[in-house]
Amino acid sequence: MPRRSVRGGRRPQRAKPVREHRGEGVRGGAFRCVGCRLDVPFDAPGTAHRNHCPHCLASLHVDLRVPGDRAADCRGRMAPLSMSARPDGEWLVIHHCLACGDLSANRIAGDDNALALLRLAVRPLSDPTVPVRALMSL
Amino acid sequence: MSTHEHDRSPHDRGPRDRGPRDLSPHSRAATFTCVRCGLTLNEAAPDGARRDHCPSCLHSRHLTDHVDGGPSDCGGRMVPISVAVPRGGDWRVIHRCVRCDELTSTPIRGDDNQLVLMRLAVRPLAQPPFPLEAFGDL
Numbered sequence: 677m678p679r680r681s682v683r684g685g686r687r688p689q690r691a692k693p694v695r696e697h698r699g700e701g702v703r704g705g706a707f708r709c710v711g712c713r714l715d716v717p718f719d720a721p722g723t724a725h726r727n728h729c730p731h732c733l734a735s736l737h738v739d740l741r742v743p744g745d746r747a748a749d750c751r752g753r754m755a756p757l758s759m760s761a762r763p764d765g766e767w768l769v770i771h772h773c774l775a776c777g778d779l780s781a782n783r784i785a786g787d788d789n790a791l792a793l794l795r796l797a798v799r800p801l802s803d804p805t806v807p808v809r810a811l812m813s814l
Numbered sequence: 815m816s817t818h819e820h821d822r823s824p825h826d827r828g829p830r831d832r833g834p835r836d837l838s839p840h841s842r843a844a845t846f847t848c849v850r851c852g853l854t855l856n857e858a859a860p861d862g863a864r865r866d867h868c869p870s871c872l873h874s875r876h877l878t879d880h881v882d883g884g885p886s887d888c889g890g891r892m893v894p895i896s897v898a899v900p901r902g903g904d905w906r907v908i909h910r911c912v913r914c915d916e917l918t919s920t921p922i923r924g925d926d927n928q929l930v931l932m933r934l935a936v937r938p939l940a941q942p943p944f945p946l947e948a949f950g951d952l
Binding site: 757758759760761765766767768770772779780781784790791793794797798799800801803808810811 | 895896897898899900905908910917918919928929932935936937938939940941942943946948949952
């Protein structure tokens with residue numbers, strides 16, 4: 677299948693209100709990742725909402741509906757579960773809250789670890805179960 | 815709303831255990847129609863578990879509320895967006911409701927179309943956000 681052109685009908689990103697980042701664990705426009713303890717600045721290339729660690733892709737369950745609303749009272753650690761793609765080809769990381777089991781989809785940022793992203797994306801192919809064998813039998 | 819109530823008859827029954835023991839003789843014979851491809855399906859999968867998505871197109875309906883576990887009044891179509899491979903477990907399909915944007919994950923069943931599953935799993939790799947050629951040098 678040929679690659680779909682990105683320049684074609686690319687949907688502009690939905691306008692979302694950007695909230696001020698205040699609260700516990702926030703100092704100097706940075707937060708500390710719950711997974712790998714890396715200090716991560718809030719400014720991210722390609723997105724207005726930094727919502728996961730660019731190194732280990734872990735996140736924190738703080739937002740409920742709108743990114744940045746800080747309305748969730750769970751505060752559990754969210755582990756990356758799988759990779760999804762929008763129809764225009766943009767990648768989304770599906771996060772899974774380890775405390776309450778909730779799922780959320782987050783766009784990847786420009787400085788996310790490419791190896792971690794690719795590991796997540798090829799995880800179904802590395803699993804030697806039935807669907808892979810169905811492809812081999814074609 | 816009355817048509818809404820009408821067309822969700824056999825598929826909607828509160829929170830329940832999805833194991834084989836839960837199926838009464840009546841619901842073993844129950845069927846539902848796929849909202850996308852119109853296929854009429856038996857509600858019980860071949861392995862005895864209850865089916866919640868169409869095995870041919872993997873689409874589903876938003877009938878269970880995943881926050882408090884009861885029946886949901888959304889009833890929107892749920893599109894498969896990703897395949898998750900938990901460590902040492904079965905594959906799960908991540909669905910997104912087109913109406914209210916809720917995300918759910920359900921286990922795949924034995925008769926799900928494996929080529930459609932693989933297509934969903936490799937979709938991010940069709941349009942990577944960075945050149946994959948660099949990974950050959952690692």
